[in-house]
Amino acid sequence: MNIYWFLFIAFLILAVQGWIYRRWSLSQLQYSRKFSTPTCYRGDEILILETISNRKLLPLPWLLLQSQFHTALQFQHQSNLDISKGQFYQNHKSIFSLMPYTQIVRKHRIICSKRGSYRLNTVSLTCGDAFGISKTYKTLPLDGQLLVFPKPIPMDEVPLPSRSWQGEVIVRRWILDDPFTVAGAREYRYGDTLNGINWKATARNGMLQVHNRERTADHRVVIMVNFDLNESVQTQISDPDTIEKALSYAITIADWVISQGMEIGFACNGYSEDAPKEPVFVEPRGGHEALNELNYVMAKLVIAQSLGFEQFMANIIRNQIVDTDIVLISAYISNEIQLHIEHLQATGNIVTIVELQPDALKSEVAN
Structure with missing residues (x-):
């Protein structure tokens, strides 16, 4: 008879503690x-900071955390962390496990191997009693975002067609006429536009004069x-x-353009x-805010x-971009793209082509 009472009491204890854990194990659990x-x-290399707090008297014999990350966020070796990659x-x-009124803070070191936007979406929490009789779980929403910028490289590693490009851009910066600032008049020269003629100065001097605009x-x-x-269109x-x-x-x-005070x-x-x-x-702007x-x-x-x-460049031309240094980074130049380049040049733009070489770049990025 005693054995039956013992089994009954044991079963009752297990049932009660199972009910308690089902009811309150996830309450006052903060993550x-x-x-x-x-x-x-x-x-x-940055950190992901993780905080788990058990703010109640009930201890948690075990707590299982499950979450998902992009493979571009490479976690460094850490104990008590099982990772399965796709x-x-x-x-x-x-x-x-978490004792009553305890808090665990974990720091995960990660290397951001790719440019992009990464979010912390959800985490699943599962816990139960020590005997595995009952368990309960819930999913918590997270609000976190990481923006990984493209990595700058030394300027001399950019395959510009001319090593003098930087100097030419700096020179061109100071030779553009300012249409809003006039500094007197000067004698007409071949190539001056008719809308630049200063008629009052012409009448006064008896010779064709034009506005002398500051730089x-x-x-x-x-x-x-x-x-x-x-040239094949693929999404x-x-x-x-x-x-x-x-x-x-x-x-x-x-980065270099901004450092030279240009837009x-x-x-x-x-x-x-x-x-x-x-x-x-993105419209041209100056200053580090633009960068x-x-x-x-x-x-x-x-x-x-x-x-x-090709359609994209046609749209750019319709927006009437003028008097701009354009750096075109492309893996190829089709006949239609070349026509668009010539049209841009005819409207006062300078177009510089930076050629991409896909086969060579694969090994460069891997290294």
Whole structure:
């Protein structure tokens, strides 16, 4: 008879503690996760800070955390962390116990191996009693974002067609006429436009005179990146590493342009995650704020075309871009693209082509 009472009491204890854990194990359990910084450059090492707090009297014999991250966020070796990787995502599992009114803070070191926008979405919490009789779980939403900027490279590694390009741009900065500032009049020279004639000075001197305009310190450079790797229009990019290299070229050139006190703009026929299927055009601006804006824009770019580059350039021409240094980064130049380049040059623009070499770039990015 005693054995039956013993079994009954044991069963009752197990049932009660199971009910208690089902009811209260996840109550007063707080969890947070965040990046140590909201932005970084490709290749940087940052931290993910994780905090778990058990703010109640009931101990937790075991707590299982499950979450998912992009494979571009490479976690360094750490105990009590099981990682299973797929092609694009990796699943994480951690299990530990929490005593009453205790808090655990974990720091995960990660290397950001690719440019992009990464979010902390959800985490699954599962816990139960020590005997495994009952368990309960819930999914918590997270609010965290990391923007990984393209990594700048040394300026002399950008394959500009002429090593004197930088000097030429600096010179052109100081030889543009300022249409709003007139410094007297001068004698007409061949090539002067008729709308620049100063009729009062002409009548006074008896010789054809034109407005003598001061030089402007404002000069604009617009970097265009062609997301098409060949003339066939494809929505999917066959070699994303080539586009990533192009963006590294672009941000390197932009950094140099800003350092020279000039205005920088950016355009490409990809699209941003904030505006799907819309080509990107950032108006030229000066100062480090402009460079920060380009970093944010490039971090959110999706490696896919919004439209063919020939149509994209036709749209640029319709917007009447003039008197601008255009740096075109492209893996090819078709006959139609060449016609668009000539049209841009005819309207006072200077077009410099930076050629991409996909086969060579694959090994460069891997290293």
